[in-house]
Amino acid sequence: MTGAFVRGSAVLLAALAPASGAGAAPRPVVLAAAPAHVTLAGSARTTVRVTNSGTKRVRVDVSRAGFALDLRGRPRVVWNGAGRSAAGWLTFRPKRFALAPHASVSLAVAAKLPRRVEPGDHDALVLLSTRPLDSGHVGVRLRLGVVVVVRAPGVVVRRLELRGLRLARRGRGRVLELVVDNRGNVTEALERARVVLSPDGRDGRRAVLVATSRDLRPRTRGIVEFRLGGRRHGWTTARVLIPAADGRSPLSRTYRLRL
Numbered sequence: 001m002t003g004a005f006v007r008g009s010a011v012l013l014a015a016l017a018p019a020s021g022a023g024a025a026p027r028p029v030v031l032a033a034a035p036a037h038v039t040l041a042g043s044a045r046t047t048v049r050v051t052n053s054g055t056k057r058v059r060v061d062v063s064r065a066g067f068a069l070d071l072r073g074r075p076r077v078v079w080n081g082a083g084r085s086a087a088g089w090l091t092f093r094p095k096r097f098a099l100a101p102h103a104s105v106s107l108a109v110a111a112k113l114p115r116r117v118e119p120g121d122h123d124a125l126v127l128l129s130t131r132p133l134d135s136g137h138v139g140v141r142l143r144l145g146v147v148v149v150v151r152a153p154g155v156v157v158r159r160l161e162l163r164g165l166r167l168a169r170r171g172r173g174r175v176l177e178l179v180v181d182n183r184g185n186v187t188e189a190l191e192r193a194r195v196v197l198s199p200d201g202r203d204g205r206r207a208v209l210v211a212t213s214r215d216l217r218p219r220t221r222g223i224v225e226f227r228l229g230g231r232r233h234g235w236t237t238a239r240v241l242i243p244a245a246d247g248r249s250p251l252s253r254t255y256r257l258r259l
Contacts, residue, residue: 029052029054029056029058029130029132029141029142030052030053030054031050031051031052031053031054031058031060031099031128031130031142031144032050032051032053032144033048033049033050033051033107033128033144033146034048034049034051035048035146036146036147037146037147037149038109038146038147038148038149039148039149039150039151040111040148040149040150040151041151041153042111042113042150042151042152042153043110043111043112043113044110044111045108045109045110045111046108046109046110047106047107047108047109048106048107048109048126048146049104049105049106049107050099050104050105050106050107050128051099051102051103051104052099052100052101052102052103052104053101053102054101055101056101056132056133057098057099057100057101057132057133058098058099058130058131058132058133059096059097059098059099059130059131059132059133060096060097060098060099060128060129060130061095061096061128061129061130061131062092062094062095062096062107062126062127062128062129063126063127063129064087064090064092064124064125064126064127065077065078065079065087065124065125065127065145066078066079066085066087066124066125067085067123067124067125067145067147068217069214069215069216069217069220069222071221071222071223072222072223072225073214073215073216073222073223075145077125077127077145084118084120084121084122084123084217084218084219085122085123085124086111086122086123086124086148086149086150087124087125089111089112089113089114089122089124089150090109090110090111090124090126090148091109091110091111091112092107092108092109092110092126093107093108094107098133107126107128109126109146109148111148111150113150113152117152118152118154118185119152119153119154119155119156119157119185120151120152120154120156120157120184120185120186120218121149121150121151121152121185121186121187121217121218122149122150122151122152123147123148123149123150123187123217124147124148124150125145125146125147125148126145126146126148127143127144127145128143128144128145128146129141129142129143130142130143149187151186156184156185156186157183157184157185157186158184158186158188158244158245158246158248159182159183159184160180160181160182160183160184160188160216160242160244160251161180161181161183162178162179162180162240162242162251162253163178163179163180163181163221164178164179165177165178165179165195165238165240165255165257166257167228167257167258167259170227173227173228173229174227174228174259175225175226175227175228176195176209176225176226176228176238177223177224177225178193178195178211178223178224178225178226178240179221179222179223180216180221180222180223180224180242181220181221182216182217182218182219182220182221182222183219184218185218185219186218187215187216187217187218188215188216188245189213189215189245190211190213190214190215190216190222190224190242191213191243192210192213192243193210193211193213193224193226193240193241193242193243194208194209194210194211194226194240194241195208195209195211195226195238195239195240195241196208196238196239196241197209197232197236197237197238197259198236198237198238198239199232199234199235199236199237199259200234200235200236200237207230207232209226209227209228210226211224211225211226212225224242228259232259233259234258234259235256235257235258235259236256236257236258236259237254237255237256238254238255238256238257239252239253239254239255240252240253240254240255
């Protein structure tokens, strides 16, 4: 069995299946959920459309779990649902169903807040786990996670803090790693973060590096990476700029480092 996590803008996939050979044959199980990321304002409900685009009829079991991101933004399932998890607040219907090839079903997802809850964002996963109904030589299982963010009422606190910036190696290349703390109570989307490099010396040319977008959950720390191309060396002034939400001034900090 092989396992792999594939992250889009808001969905977590875990494919559990024997490795398949090369070829253009249609896949037996292709499961999709739309939307893949939902936000609920307090106690509310929504509908997710689940579609089987594969060639085999499958059974889908629905469950729930906690959700987390590691330092580099890679998603993972948290089975104990600790921290700011909303897993225990979620219900869904139906809890299991069968899908014929190219068929769809509507999954109702609802959240009910407990009596006392901290304001801000709390998230969880609705897990869709498949198993084939038709016998065959190759068993295929797919686990698809729909991210559900429940925003509890109260004062929204946005507080990002830029920490250290350092040079690191990635294989044969180099990257700048920026450590960011989210001390607020809502998830922050770090989009279009950039660093402006101003090398010392008259012959040095400025360069602008743009990072890949990522999310940073409340009360967590993360790393934003900037790929460093070319053969830049020596002392450099690096000014980091991260656009802020809601029209606020961008977050900025200047560092001195040696490349």
